[in-house]
Amino acid sequence: xxxxxxxxxxxxxxxxxxxxxxxxxxxxxxxxxxxxxxxxxxxxxxxxxxxxxxxxxxxxxxxxxxxxxxxxxxxxxxxxxxxxxxxxxxxxxxxxxxxxxxxxxxxxxxxxxxxxxxxxxxxxxxxxxxxxxxxxxxxxxxxxxxxxxxxxxxxxxxxxxxxxxxxxxxxxxxxxxxxxxxxxxxxxxxxxxxxxxxxxxxxxxxxxxxxxxxxxxxxxxxxxxxxxxxxxxxxxxxxxxxxxxxxxxxxxxxxxxxxxxxxxxxxxxxxxxxxxxxxxxxxxxxxxxxxxxxxxxxxxxxxxxxxxxxxxxxxxxxxxxxxxxxxxxxxxxxxxxxxxxxxxxxxxxxxxxxxxxxxxxxxxxxxxxxxxxxxxxxxxxxxxxxxxxxxxxxxxxxxxxxxxxxxxxxxxxxxxxxxxxxxxx
Numbered sequence: 001x002x003x004x005x006x007x008x009x010x011x012x013x014x015x016x017x018x019x020x021x022x023x024x025x026x027x028x029x030x031x032x033x034x035x036x037x038x039x040x041x042x043x044x045x046x047x048x049x050x051x052x053x054x055x056x057x058x059x060x061x062x063x064x065x066x067x068x069x070x071x072x073x074x075x076x077x078x079x080x081x082x083x084x085x086x087x088x089x090x091x092x093x094x095x096x097x098x099x100x101x102x103x104x105x106x107x108x109x110x111x112x113x114x115x116x117x118x119x120x121x122x123x124x125x126x127x128x129x130x131x132x133x134x135x136x137x138x139x140x141x142x143x144x145x146x147x148x149x150x151x152x153x154x155x156x157x158x159x160x161x162x163x164x165x166x167x168x169x170x171x172x173x174x175x176x177x178x179x180x181x182x183x184x185x186x187x188x189x190x191x192x193x194x195x196x197x198x199x200x201x202x203x204x205x206x207x208x209x210x211x212x213x214x215x216x217x218x219x220x221x222x223x224x225x226x227x228x229x230x231x232x233x234x235x236x237x238x239x240x241x242x243x244x245x246x247x248x249x250x251x252x253x254x255x256x257x258x259x260x261x262x263x264x265x266x267x268x269x270x271x272x273x274x275x276x277x278x279x280x281x282x283x284x285x286x287x288x289x290x291x292x293x294x295x296x297x298x299x300x301x302x303x304x305x306x307x308x309x310x311x312x313x314x315x316x317x318x319x320x321x322x323x324x325x326x327x328x329x330x331x332x333x334x335x336x337x338x339x340x341x342x343x344x345x346x347x348x349x350x351x352x353x354x355x356x357x358x359x360x361x362x363x364x365x366x367x368x369x370x371x372x373x374x375x376x377x378x379x380x381x382x383x384x385x386x387x388x389x390x391x392x393x394x395x396x397x398x399x400x401x402x403x404x405x406x407x408x409x410x411x412x413x414x415x416x417x418x419x420x421x422x423x424x425x
Contacts, residue, residue, distance in 0.1 A: 032073035034058045034409055035419075040080030040376060044087060045348035046365035055085060057372040060409035065368060076411070079418050080376055083403055086347050087364050088125030088373030090354040091329050093223070093250055093289045093314035096153060097132030097141050097163070106132045107163030108140060111319050115151040118317065120413040122328045123375030123402040126152040126363055130223060130250070130289075130316070131196025134163035135177065135184040138192070146191055150412060152373075154358065156196040156223050157181060159211040170199045176210040182217035193358040194218075194248075198225035201260075203233065208242050215247065221357065223248040223287070225294075228260030235262040236275040245283025248357065251294035252286045252310060253303060263299055270302045277308075285357050288336075290326045291316030297392045304339040312357055313349045325387050330377070330400035335386045338396040343379075374406040376418075 035057040042053040042065070054069040055062060071077045096115040099108030106112045115127055133141035138157050146153045159176045162169045169175070185192040195218075197211040208224070215222040224247070226238060239249070255263050264276045264286075280286065288295070288310045313336060315321065315329050322328060329350070337346050355364025362371060378401045387393040405413040411423060 031058070032075060033063065033069075033071065034074070035076045035078065035406070035411070036069055036071040036074045037078045037080050037085055037374070037376070038069070038071060040083050040085035042085045042366070043344055043347045044366045045344060045352045047367055050344055053085075055366060055374070057406070057409045060372055062366050062368055062370045062372050065366065076423065077420050078376070078404060079420070080403075082378075084377045084379060086123070086375045086377060087351040087366050088405065088407065089123045089329055089350045089375050090126045090128075090358075090364055091119070091124050091314050091317065092128045092248075092312055092354045092358055093130045093287060094127040094317040095132050095164070096127060096129045096145055096149075096317070097137075098145065103165075105164055105166035106318060107134070107137055107158075107165045108144075109165070113317065113319060113322070115145070115149050115153055118322065118328065119151040120405040120407065121402060122330045123377060123405050124151070124329050125373040125375070125405060125407045126154065126360075127317070128154045128156060128193060128358060130156050131158040131164045131198050131225075134158035134161040134175075135181040136161035137163045138184055138188065142188065142191060150407060152363075152407070154193050154360070155191055156194045157185060157192055158196050158198070159207065159214055164196075164198060166199070171201065173204070173206050173210070176207055178210050178214035178217060181214040185214070185218040185220060192220070193360065194220040195222045196225070197222065198227065200227040201229060203229050205233070205242065208238065212242055212244065212247070215244070220359075221246045221248055221285075223250055225250055225289070226261055228256060230258070230260055232260055232262045235264070235273075239275060239279035239284050240282065243284055246285065246357070248285040248287050248312075249279075250287040250289030250314070250316070251291060252288060253296060253300040254294040255296040255299050256293070264308070265299050265302050267298070272303055272306050272308045280308075285311045287312045288314050288332060289316045290314070290321065290332050292318070292320035292324045292326065293389050295326070295388055296390065297388045297394060298390075301339060304336070304341065309341055309345065310336065310349055312354045313346065314354070325389055330402060331386070334384070334396060334399045335394070337398060337400075338386060338394060372406060372409040374404075375402060376404040376406075377401065378403050
C-alpha cells in the first residue's frame with residue numbers, strides 16, 4: 001500500500017469522524033425540551049427582565065429565554081399567557097421542624113408544619129427554618145425534615161442547643177454555645193445558612209453576643225427576633241453596636257404589647273427613627289417575618305409611605321400564623337403590593353434578594369444554566385380584605401394566586417391544569 005493510499009484513508013477517517021460530530025451536534029440541538037413555558041410575563045430581578053418571554057427547561061435547568069421559543073417536541077408545554085413567571089419564591093423565615101413531641105413548640109413539635117403541604121401551593125420552592133433546630137437537635141431535623149422534603153429546606157440553627165422549644169429553654173444562656181453552633185454549621189454547609197436568636201426576655205446582651213460570635217466563627221449571617229424586656233433594650237445599640245452588615249433583623253414591622261420592644265417607627269411622629277435608616281446604610285437586612293403577632297399596619301403603613309421597604313419578605317410560617325392574619329407567602333406579598341411596593345420590587349424581595357442574604361446565589365433567578373425553580377402567578381383583580389393581628393383592615397384590589405410551581409424542572413403544583421400534557425403524580 002502506498003503512502004498516498006494511507007494518507008487518503010486517514011483523510012477519509014477524519015471526514016467520517018467530523019461528519020459524526022456534526023450529526024451528534026445536530027441531534028443534540030434538536031433534542032426536545034423537557035418543558036417550555038409559553039407567553040408568560042417574566043419577572044427576573046437579577047437579570048432585569050420584566051416583559052413577556054418564553055422559558056425553556058431541560059434536565060432541571062433553564063436552557064433558553066427568548067421572545068418566542070419553538071416548543072415543537074417539548075415533553076410538556078405550559079400555557080402562561082396573562083400570568084407572571086418568576087423564580088421560585090424563597091421564604092427565609094418559616095418553621096418546618098414538625099414533629100410529635102408535646103411541649104416542644106417549634107422544635108420537633110406540634111406548632112411547626114411539614115413544608116411540602118404549604119410551600120408549593122404558594123410558589124415557594126425554598127424555605128429556611130428559622131431556629132427550630134438548635135445545634136443539639138439539628139441531626140434530627142436533617143434526618144426527619146430535610147431528607148424527606150421535596151421542598152428545598154435550609155436552616156438558621158438556633159444558638160440555643162435545644163432549639164426553639166419555648167419557655168425556659170430559650171432563656172437558658174448556658175445552652176447558648178457559639179463554638180458548638182459554629183461547628184455544626186460548618187459540618188453541614190449545604191443545609192445551614194446561619195444562626196437564630198429568638199424570644200429572649202431580659203436586660204442582657206449575652207444572647208446577642210453569643211449568636212454573633214457563632215456567626216463570626218462560621219462566617220455566616222445571624223437572624224434576630226429581639227425578644228423583649230422592660231424597659232426595652234435599645235434597637236439602636238443592636239443595629240449599630242452588635243450586628244454586622246448582612247445580619248438580619250426580623251419582625252421589622254411589629255408593635256408588641258406593653259412596649260417591650262422598640263419599634264422602627266416613632267409612634268408620636270409617625271416617622272422611621274433616624275438610626276434605622278443608618279442601620280440600613282450599614283447593611284442590616286430588614287425582614288418582614290410576619291408571624292402570628294409580628295406585623296402591625298400601624299408600623300408598616302407609615303414606614304412604607306416614607307420609603308422604608310423590607311429587604312426580604314417572609315412569613316414566619318407555623319400553625320398559628322397561617323390560620324391568623326398572615327395566611328401564606330402570597331398573602332404577605334399582596335399586602336406589600338397594596339401598600340405601594342411595586343411589582344418587580346415585591347418579586348425581588350421574595351426571590352433574588354433573599355437568595356443573596358442567605359448566600360445561595362445559585363437560587364432566586366432564571367439565568368440560562370440556573371436551577372429551574374419557577375413560580376407562575378396570577379395577579380387577580382377584585383375586592384380583597386387584608387387585616388393584621390389587631391383587626392385593622394386594608395382593602396386591596398389585587399391579590400397573588402399561584403397557578404403553578406416548578407421545582408428543579410419538574411411540575412410539583414398545577415392549580416388549573418395549564419400544563420400539556422398534565423402529568424399526574
